[in-house]
Amino acid sequence: MSTLKKILLLALFSITLMGCNDPESVAAEAAQLRAEQHPDRTYVGENNYYTMESSGDIQFTTKKDLKVMYQDFPRYFIEKAKEWPKEDLNDASSYDLPRFQFAWANSSSKDEYESGLKIWSMKTDGTDLRLVTDATIGFASIRNLARSPNNRYVAWAGSGGQKGVYDLKTGKVTVIQKTTSPLDMLWSEDSRYLYHERYRNRYSRWDSETGEISEVDFDVRTTAVNFGGKRTTVLDFGVLVENANTNDELNWIGVDRSLSMDERSLDVTSIDPEGRYAWGSNPFFGFFFDIEKGTVKQMTTDYTPAQILGKDAHFSALDSFAKVRIVDRVGEQVWSWRAFYYGALSGDAILYNGLANNGLWFKEGK
Template identity: 35%
Template sequence: MKRTTLSIALLSTVMLLTGCGEESNQTSNTATTQSVEKEPAQKACYDVGETTSFERKDVTGPRCQWRSEHNFIVYSEDLSKPEYPGTLPVKPGYAVRRAKEWPREDLSDASSYDKPRIQFWWNNVSSRDPLVNDYENGYKIWSVKIDGTDLRLVTDDMPSTASPQTFMMSRSPNNRYVAYAYSYGEPLIKAIFDLKTQQTIQLGSARTKPYLVWADDSSYIYFSDGFKRYKYTLATGIKEEVDVPLSENTVIVDGKLINAAGLGVGVYDAKTLKRLYTILPEKEFEDSVDIEKRIYRQIAISPNGKYVWGINSYRKVLINVEDKTWLAFSKEGDEKKVYDKVVNISNNGRETQVGAAIITIKHYGSDYRYELTGKGRQSWKVIQSGQNTITPVLYNADANDGRFLEIENDE
């Protein structure tokens, strides 16, 4: 009995010691494991157009910045090179798959208005995207600084099935109002969105191409509805029919209405609508060239009304409206690419911009004749999601002295 009792006692002691040792080792192992745990991998940005592809290209590191659960910015590679001193180091590209998570344009945010801006239509989620719904796939109006930064949602106050009219959208000179047109079934809606009150005013619904022209003090807008022209005064809400020359390239500046269309430019007194003068660069060819060939098929006008660009079947012209002069450029040879494609033109006539999904900016020399090859051109992809991005319209054009690019030695 004594020998058995002693054996049991020894066995209990060994088991107790062994258990303590195992507990100590477990604690030590746990501590070791915790000390070498890795941080969770960064959520990658990616090409939204390839969300269901096994070959999807992911982007991580500083180039990828998630702004919310569904939206991110992909920054470009370093673009700065010695021969491009005006090029910014990086450019942002936006993938917005939930518009309500993205900031809206805010008139009280002065930082949004230190550079010229463009506004455009964008349906930010394509029909192939797994996150698609009617709202995200519908067109909305967005804006961005001319350098590609500070993307903002302007308004989504239109039906998700609305089809935007690509030829017309206009921002008031005080930046508060955006006038636009879209079709929704049979009517062609013309409307004004007020960024301050977030309210929409419907101007008309008749068919035919709409024209939307703001007063220089933003107090009224001229617009077309069907075959009639109207003046709508914002303070009173009064709409009156008027006889006024309008086109998609008409501006009112410093008391003058400047209308660029057809064969040139007409300048009128904005109050009396009396014609002051016309500029007709193609008049010299009226006896030798058919009128259909002389008409400018594409036109752009600077927001200050000083410069008008036009292209017809045989040449391009840059008109100085104040001086009543113009420069002509051939569509062939060395000048083929000079002022070749223009949607927006700067207030000094020396910078041009095209595109919204892919923005391209060109800068020209002080003689306006030659692009400053090597430092005066930028092109980059701004939009990384959605299906269509259309109708870039320049506004806030006086900011940053009207410059699109930061160029040194600008002569």
């Protein structure tokens, strides 16, 4: 064999080897193999995937007959959270529906990162799961969450009462409370201030622009909303509407004072994103507040509890996400599905971006 032919053969062999070791080629082949072996899975990275599973029958406390809906929803299997897409404020497609936010440890393995509590979010139709922040790893529990109206800041109250804020725009984490404290938190309408109960019956605000903490002279509750210049708060026995700038009382809508303390106490509460409607219930009654009209409807039968309330009270959900349970309160329909195959949840889920899609939790035709 001539020297020239040997050189050409060696060059061809080298090119072939380079093609075989090309990372993109190897990844493409691995992806194709996974797709052939598991056609029911949609992989996100090498170690994570989701399947589409039908919603099914539901069991939860309700005194109203609802039509059970059957529809495919994603069920997520996440082994490597760092490979999962993070929530991105610049991705408009993530914000075309209202979203749920919750604390979830995606794995029960001994790996400290995967078994640690992280904050996640997903659309109300179960799609577009995103990792919000892993800054909460190390907390034994996350007991409360609050998202700013502009979606930029997520605040949490963890075990021991510590409070922190994560800025999705900068990635910065700020600890605003290091010692044991109450859990209540509420964002201002312009997303600048986080109001919180710093000590028992002492309330403060954290300024997201300056980092300063100063006292305020009004009560802070988590079941509240700042909207349209009003602060609307669900209290133990009714709903208080105040001027958000002056703190002057504008209206009080109380439950029937002839009831006993136990009968009129609001144990389960929620409020819609605009402060137009609110819900309260206890073992005896359900109470639906039409805040614009200043009325409250007291019910003993034919009602469905609402731990999370959507715009115009059209949709509601239970806040425990071991199983997602959504109710269309207008259409009297209910969906129930398991979004996660494994892992552990902590605390309650919340709703944010609640005015997207005119407050409807599903796209038209779904």
